[in-house]
Amino acid sequence: MMTNIILFLLKSSLTMSLLYLVYWFFLRKETLFITTRYYLLISLIISVVLPFICIKYHVSSPDRLADNDITGTLSQIDRLALETGNDLPLFLRIGGIFYLFGTFIFLLRILIQFAILFGIIYKNGISVINGTKIVYNTRYQMPFSFMNLVFINKDDTRHSDISDIIAHENVHIRENHWFDLVIVEIISIFLWFNPFIWFFERSIKQNHEYLADEGVIAQGYNVGRYYSVLINQLMGMEVIGITNNLNYSLNAKRLKMMKKSKTPKLRALHVIWALPVILFLLIAFAEPRYDTPVKADQATVTKNVTLTVAVMDNNGDPVPGANVIIKGTKKGTITDKDGLFTLEVTDTDVVIVSFKGFEDTPIYVEKLIKKNGESDSYKMKLILKPEGSDLSKSDNASDEVKELEITLKKLSMKEKELQEIKMKISQAEKEGTVDKEELEKKKAALKKDMTQLLEKRKALEDKLKSLKK
Numbered sequence: 001m002m003t004n005i006i007l008f009l010l011k012s013s014l015t016m017s018l019l020y021l022v023y024w025f026f027l028r029k030e031t032l033f034i035t036t037r038y039y040l041l042i043s044l045i046i047s048v049v050l051p052f053i054c055i056k057y058h059v060s061s062p063d064r065l066a067d068n069d070i071t072g073t074l075s076q077i078d079r080l081a082l083e084t085g086n087d088l089p090l091f092l093r094i095g096g097i098f099y100l101f102g103t104f105i106f107l108l109r110i111l112i113q114f115a116i117l118f119g120i121i122y123k124n125g126i127s128v129i130n131g132t133k134i135v136y137n138t139r140y141q142m143p144f145s146f147m148n149l150v151f152i153n154k155d156d157t158r159h160s161d162i163s164d165i166i167a168h169e170n171v172h173i174r175e176n177h178w179f180d181l182v183i184v185e186i187i188s189i190f191l192w193f194n195p196f197i198w199f200f201e202r203s204i205k206q207n208h209e210y211l212a213d214e215g216v217i218a219q220g221y222n223v224g225r226y227y228s229v230l231i232n233q234l235m236g237m238e239v240i241g242i243t244n245n246l247n248y249s250l251n252a253k254r255l256k257m258m259k260k261s262k263t264p265k266l267r268a269l270h271v272i273w274a275l276p277v278i279l280f281l282l283i284a285f286a287e288p289r290y291d292t293p294v295k296a297d298q299a300t301v302t303k304n305v306t307l308t309v310a311v312m313d314n315n316g317d318p319v320p321g322a323n324v325i326i327k328g329t330k331k332g333t334i335t336d337k338d339g340l341f342t343l344e345v346t347d348t349d350v351v352i353v354s355f356k357g358f359e360d361t362p363i364y365v366e367k368l369i370k371k372n373g374e375s376d377s378y379k380m381k382l383i384l385k386p387e388g389s390d391l392s393k394s395d396n397a398s399d400e401v402k403e404l405e406i407t408l409k410k411l412s413m414k415e416k417e418l419q420e421i422k423m424k425i426s427q428a429e430k431e432g433t434v435d436k437e438e439l440e441k442k443k444a445a446l447k448k449d450m451t452q453l454l455e456k457r458k459a460l461e462d463k464l465k466s467l468k469k
Contacts, residue, residue, distance in 0.1 A: 011051035019043035026270035030263040055286040144243040145169040171215035302346040306377040322355040358384035
């Protein structure tokens with residue numbers, strides 16, 4: 001769990017940093033404001049999503065992870081903490097506490113911002129001027145907008161400037177700029193330690209103002225008069241981060257952008273530079289799957305043997321033309337006129353012999369080898385059981401008898417062990433060395449085990465008698 005969180009934060013921070021550099025070098029000075037807006041917003045979303053995309057690739061035969069593999073190191077820390085129950089290293093505990101504290105502070109920050117906004121709306125109400133919803137307030141000097149509301153300080157705003165201010169803020173409202181700000185604020189709660197999240201926020205707000213300026217001027221407003229309206233609001237201070245503020249980034253560059261000639265649309269293709277960055281990150285975040293080869297002493301070695309079988313019916317007569325096939329393959333043969341067949345098999349094969357009117361009969365090569373010892377070739381007789389008959393004298397029945405006899409011997413040994421335990425309990429009871437309650441528990445457990453053993457032995461003995469008949 002800890003490994004996943006740390007890796008996510010590191011991957012997300014790296015993604016965000018590299019995508020912001022693409023903006024800085026290729027879009028920052030262009031007047032492609034709409035392209036820039038969507039690039040910045042999509043880059044933020046990619047920074048959160050990309051760490052969850054993990055490409056797996058296969059690596060042959062390393063016995064362990066490389067010493068400098070950060071994933072391996074973090075996984076080892078995680079695993080050791082779980083297995084040993086020890087605390088995490090001190091630096092990780094301190095770092096985790098610091099990170100959680102910062103996350104709490106920035107979560108509280110955004111909640112306070114929303115509370116302030118709703119408090120102002122509740123206190124002052126909403127007015128409508130030419131279809132625009134206005135919230136007059138005395139708390140903040142500077143006009144700003146959020147969602148579909150424009151906030152204006154009526155006392156500190158000249159009446160002649162209100163129409164220009166509303167025109168500016170209506171661009172923010174119409175293009176839903178508040179959505180971008182909420183996204184960046186939410187991401188900043190978790191990635192507050194990465195300076196690039198604050199660079200993103202600053203660039204997004206600045207680009208919003210370029211878009212609003214462009215929208216106002218496109219409506220026929222005089223650039224000089226409009227800029228003077230902005231200057232009149234210069235003394236206001238930004239207080240609420242999730243809002244678009246009229247005088248944000250009000251400097252010579254903003255005026256320059258208003259007057260700058262339009263960038264050719266073909267330059268929007270500069271965003272393609274983000275593709276090699278994303279490809280690089282996908283490769284960097286890919287995880288190996290180690291294919292450890294089976295060592296020579298661990299490999300499964302199959303042995304080839306020659307199997308010669310005389311197939312007969314229950315009367316001892318040969319069965320010519322019986323089908324013989326190795327289970328799970330197409331390899332096989334048929335018995336000759338004397339009911340014989342010879343087949344090359346491995347020690348793991350199961351050979352199925354079938355003939356019309358008889359039940360399919362398997363030959364387990366592995367059991368045959370165990371029964372007769374190691375050899376390169378084996379000869380045997382196989383009696384086919386007629387369909388619906390009660391023939392029981394077969395190799396399979398014989399094997400089952402042997403298995404039952406071995407099991408009964410083991411049960412006898414177990415019974416002796418239980419008798420010894422019984423004697424020890426009786427001795428302890430006489431000497432009074434064991435607590436009475438504990439003694440009773442041991443007696444009850446012994447009685448239960450003995451009862452189960454006797455029942456199992458009786459059932460096996462009955463089955464063995466029926467097989468030997």
